[in-house]
Amino acid sequence: MLTIEKTMQDYIELEEKFGAHNYHPLDVVIERAEGVWVYDVEGNKYLDCLAAYSAVNQGHCHPRIVKALKEQAEKVTLTSRAFRNNQLPFLYKELSELTGYQISLPMNSGAEAVETALKAARKWGYKIKGVENDKAEIITCENNFAGRTITIVGFSTEAQYKDGFGPFTPGFKSIPYGNAEALEKAITKNTVAFLVEPIQGEGGVIVPPEGYLKKAYDICKKNNVLFIADEIQTGLGRTGKLFAFEYDGIRPDVVIIGKALSGGCYPVSAVLSNKEILGVFKPGDHGSTFGGNPLGAAIARESLKVLTEENLVENSYNLGKYFMEKLKQIKSQHVKEVRGKGLFIGVELKPEAKGARRFCEAFMKKGVLCKETHENVIRFAPPLVIKKEEIDWAMERVGEVLNAP
Numbered sequence: 476m477l478t479i480e481k482t483m484q485d486y487i488e489l490e491e492k493f494g495a496h497n498y499h500p501l502d503v504v505i506e507r508a509e510g511v512w513v514y515d516v517e518g519n520k521y522l523d524c525l526a527a528y529s530a531v532n533q534g535h536c537h538p539r540i541v542k543a544l545k546e547q548a549e550k551v552t553l554t555s556r557a558f559r560n561n562q563l564p565f566l567y568k569e570l571s572e573l574t575g576y577q578i579s580l581p582m583n584s585g586a587e588a589v590e591t592a593l594k595a596a597r598k599w600g601y602k603i604k605g606v607e608n609d610k611a612e613i614i615t616c617e618n619n620f621a622g623r624t625i626t627i628v629g630f631s632t633e634a635q636y637k638d639g640f641g642p643f644t645p646g647f648k649s650i651p652y653g654n655a656e657a658l659e660k661a662i663t664k665n666t667v668a669f670l671v672e673p674i675q676g677e678g679g680v681i682v683p684p685e686g687y688l689k690k691a692y693d694i695c696k697k698n699n700v701l702f703i704a705d706e707i708q709t710g711l712g713r714t715g716k717l718f719a720f721e722y723d724g725i726r727p728d729v730v731i732i733g734k735a736l737s738g739g740c741y742p743v744s745a746v747l748s749n750k751e752i753l754g755v756f757k758p759g760d761h762g763s764t765f766g767g768n769p770l771g772a773a774i775a776r777e778s779l780k781v782l783t784e785e786n787l788v789e790n791s792y793n794l795g796k797y798f799m800e801k802l803k804q805i806k807s808q809h810v811k812e813v814r815g816k817g818l819f820i821g822v823e824l825k826p827e828a829k830g831a832r833r834f835c836e837a838f839m840k841k842g843v844l845c846k847e848t849h850e851n852v853i854r855f856a857p858p859l860v861i862k863k864e865e866i867d868w869a870m871e872r873v874g875e876v877l878n879a880p
């Protein structure tokens with residue numbers, strides 16, 4: 476086949492012609508990436524301030540993770556769980572040592588891990604708590620994001636996520652985010668779990684009122700309701716702690732992780748909990764062909780090691796503060812609020828700013844990649860390997876755009 480020099484536009488046309496249109500990406504066609512930098516097919520370079528929705532916390536193509544991937548790919552990639560492999564046991568052990576949770580259950584995508592946690596909670600409700608069969612209720616929050624399966628979009632409050640996809644799974648109850656009293660009121664004898672994001676990511680980087688998670692946790696304990704933290708986006712260092720729930724000094728019964736668990740090199744997710752809760756699964760109850768495969772497990776093991784050995788959690792804490800200060804120094808007429816924790820930062824624009832998308836497009840032209848979330852919020856969540864000078868580089872450009880009319 477002839478190799479013809481292609482422009483960005485050629486790729487975009489191909490994609491529009493042959494792909495389903497369930498996304499509206501920025502028109503940048505990325506060819507390669509390294510650390511915080513990505514390069515398009517025309518040779519332009521950009522600082523990535525999205526980090527694949529926090530899946531590449533360790534930086535793009537981290538050499539250690541890529542090495543682990545290559546080495547494992549040449550040995551064995553998939554055994555299915557019909558047989559055992561020599562990587563998964565160590566992933567289990569290392570996850571437990573790192574997080575303090577007794578056991579875990581591996582899946583692939585975040586949504587699958589959320590589904591797994593919900594299944595565990597329901598089964599725990601029937602087998603351990605003693606809820607009457609098929610009566611289990613799970614409480615979720617307005618403005619949540621937990622993935623795109625039919626069950627999960629069923630408890631979304633985002634009209635577009637649900638439109639045309641019903642009927643939905645029953646057994647979910649929605650309450651306002653950040654309101655502990657609403658949780659207390661919503662609990663009944665049939666409530667088995669409360670599912671919550673410590674900071675709502677897709678919802679617009681919404682940081683709940685101080686002490687909210689602690690209050691909600693105490694309410695759950697009092698009522699024998701499982702507290703499930705969806706840390707798929709906030710976890711693994713993003714907010715300046717290993718888990719965002721640590722800011723509230725709590726210990727959720729169930730923690731869901733994904734995204735950065737593989738440093739962006741492979742889909743790997745997991746549910747962390749104790750033996751009483753995950754122990755409700757017996758052989759045959761639940762599974763996944765790829766879940767726990769040796770390639771994913773080897774990659775996840777190295778990704779966790781990179782996170783701790785390179786002090787990325789601390790870097791997120793320290794440079795997150797620096798990043799936020801820099802953003803606050805930009806005195807833009809368009810900005811309503813800058814908020815976040817660690818390197819998980821949202822800039823909410825005023826309604827008059829006419830949407831975040833146009834700012835993201837302008838950043839892109841200057842070499843900074845961001846994506847709007849919820850019309851008027853720009854999320855800044857670069858790989859956690861980012862350096863001060865790189866933040867300065869980005870902020871100079873971001874400032875130019877935010878200060879323009």
Ligand SMILES: *Cc1c(COP(=O)(O)O)cnc(C)c1O
Pocket residue numbers: 528583584585586587589620621622623672676677705706707708709733734
């Ligand atoms: C991304 C995300 C998910 C879903 O993960 P997928 O891998 O896209 O299925 C679930 N919960 C939260 C909080 C997320 O950010």
